[in-house]
Amino acid sequence: MTERHTLDFWESAPEVLHRLQSQNGGVLCTVADPAGRNNVLTLGWGQIGPFYHGHPVFSIAVTPLRYSWQFLEALAEFVIAVPDDSLQDAALLCGTKSGRDMDKFAAAGLTRVPSAHVTPPSILECPINVECRVYAQVAPPHMLLTPEHRQRPLEEQHTIYFAEVLGAYRYTA
């Protein structure tokens, strides 16, 4: 039986930003679809700030090349699960292998737990889980990408998802 502990999002924010940076391994992001499938990938491209109806905003950038992109298009929610140092191998696996080929949760030794507000699962081993609901998305072509990214074929350019933060949690077994 897992227990859910509520975190203060803004107190967790410096650690989220620290881990987001690719040289620190990135953060995990879980996604789900209406059929009950789910997946996890690693993200380095994200921003946080105020405010959407009083909720903090979390934005991410995901290219249609990722299997996870189809999930975000099908169900506009995600969980940012922030790894610690012990999960660096897991973050690398989730950032280099595709859920098209394997169950990455199992392969990386990550335990799914039900989230409080959204369908994508949270991750027991991650000390911070940030639950997010997308309120706007911007599909390419758009000016939110760097000039280098905008030179890539359109179907490879990132969609930007703007989400409201519904809560931040830690889980214990």
Ligand SMILES: Cc1cc2nc3c(=O)[nH]c(=O)nc-3n(C[C@H](O)[C@H](O)[C@H](O)COP(=O)(O)O)c2cc1C
């Ligand atoms: C540190 C790191 C940061 C990454 N950041 C992003 C990102 O911000 N957006 C993105 O679309 N892919 C990013 N990736 C790549 C995906 O995580 C990777 O392609 C993954 O295998 C996709 O999994 P999927 O096909 O199961 O969705 C990153 C990978 C790593 C290792």
